[in-house]
Amino acid sequence: KIHEAAASDPNKVVFSFEFFPPKTEGGVVNLLERMDRMVAHSPSFCDITWGAGGSTADVTLDIAKKMQNTVGVETMMHLTCTNMPVEKIDDALETIKSNGLQNVLALRGDPPHGQDKFVQVEGGFACARDLVKHIRAKHGDYFGITIAGYPEAHPDAIGSNGLATPEDYQNDLTYLKSKVDAGADLIITQLFYDTDIFLKFANDCRQIGITCPIVPGIMPINNYKGFIRMTGFCKTKIPAEIMAALEPIKDNEEAVKAYGIHLGTEMCKKILAHGFKTLHLYTLNLEKSALAILKNLGLIEETSIPRTRPANAIQAKEDGENQERPTED
Numbered sequence: 001k002i003h004e005a006a007a008s009d010p011n012k013v014v015f016s017f018e019f020f021p022p023k024t025e026g027g028v029v030n031l032l033e034r035m036d037r038m039v040a041h042s043p044s045f046c047d048i049t050w051g052a053g054g055s056t057a058d059v060t061l062d063i064a065k066k067m068q069n070t071v072g073v074e075t076m077m078h079l080t081c082t083n084m085p086v087e088k089i090d091d092a093l094e095t096i097k098s099n100g101l102q103n104v105l106a107l108r109g110d111p112p113h114g115q116d117k118f119v120q121v122e123g124g125f126a127c128a129r130d131l132v133k134h135i136r137a138k139h140g141d142y143f144g145i146t147i148a149g150y151p152e153a154h155p156d157a158i159g160s161n162g163l164a165t166p167e168d169y170q171n172d173l174t175y176l177k178s179k180v181d182a183g184a185d186l187i188i189t190q191l192f193y194d195t196d197i198f199l200k201f202a203n204d205c206r207q208i209g210i211t212c213p214i215v216p217g218i219m220p221i222n223n224y225k226g227f228i229r230m231t232g233f234c235k236t237k238i239p240a241e242i243m244a245a246l247e248p249i250k251d252n253e254e255a256v257k258a259y260g261i262h263l264g265t266e267m268c269k270k271i272l273a274h275g276f277k278t279l280h281l282y283t284l285n286l287e288k289s290a291l292a293i294l295k296n297l298g299l300i301e302e303t304s305i306p307r308t309r310p311a312n313a314i315q316a317k318e319d320g321e322n323q324e325r326p327t328e329d
């Protein structure tokens with residue numbers, strides 16, 4: 001289980017990569033090739049997201065199986081409660097269990113498409129805590145369970161001034177502790193760009209008695225529009241100096257990428273200097289920035305390694321149809 005692996009050598013810095021399910025078959029082939037290359041750098045695990053509202057369930061399940069058994073990396077699958085009656089949740093868990101996965105990221109999920117508020121589906125769960133409880137009740141200790149944590153509080157608690165009230169922030173922490181108490185082993189945080197906010201959050205978690213590992217989620221800035229969209233959606237605070245650095249270069253994709261690598265490196269350095277030993281990289285299915293950051297930190301030697309998949313595997317472009325995400329060669 002990934003939390004056990006992370007704890008096995010407390011002096012070693014470990015890192016992990018998140019991927020999302022591409023929309024096309026070609027995109028999946030391409031992603032698996034990319035994973036081969038990235039896994040050669042020995043991440044402690046990789047994870048695959050569950051599409052909003054369960055929209056990618058079959059693809060996510062299939063990719064999770066291939067990650068675990070073909071790519072050969074310890075794999076964690078995300079699972080949300082949106083549109084998922086308990087039977088579907090159980091099917092998904094049984095499927096990954098029979099495919100050898102032992103790690104799941106238990107989430108409530110966002111509201112179904114076109115709705116503002118999360119609605120509990122009939123026969124389903126209202127929040128991630130109930131999903132954690134269910135997994136523990138049904139599967140005992142078989143799964144390592146990870147949950148999401150929000151250094152700036154969950155977006156629902158963030159007001160028009162971009163901040164959660166102290167009371168909402170505290171309620172969010174209390175709720176997070178209840179998720180851990182329900183049986184979670186590890187917390188991965190939502191993306192953030194103000195490292196001090198993450199450090200304060202981790203400290204606040206410890207103050208209220210959360211003892212499990214807290215892993216910072218780092219999303220390298222790959223392009224300006226994607227960055228603005230993502231931070232807007234997640235209501236993430238963008239420090240003024242980051243906006244000041246990005247504004248003059250926002251139309252120069254290479255310059256934005258280079259800045260994203262620099263910023264990601266500096267954020268990770270600061271986090272590691274505070275004694276953290278784990279870094280989780282939101283790759284957005286791209287490899288250059290994530291690997292460049294790890295190389296800058298001295299955690300990997302080369303950013304490029306030979307492909308291990310046969311040259312005659314289906315050739316596909318980087319998930320080009322997926323307009324939601326940036327691409328790279």
Ligand code: FAD
Binds near residue numbers: 080108147171189
């Ligand atoms: P919960 O932990 O259930 O709760 C979210 C917030 O709601 C809490 O922080 C709290 O403020 C409030 N709340 C809920 N229930 C209660 C309660 N009973 N009492 C008090 N407060 C309560 N989305 C996807 O669709 N697919 C993914 O694969 C995915 N992966 C993610 C990975 C990470 C690391 C993160 C941080 C987020 C991810 N998301 C994903 C987004 C996530 O689904 C949304 O942020 C969603 O709105 C909340 O999910 P959650 O599990 O944090 O919810």
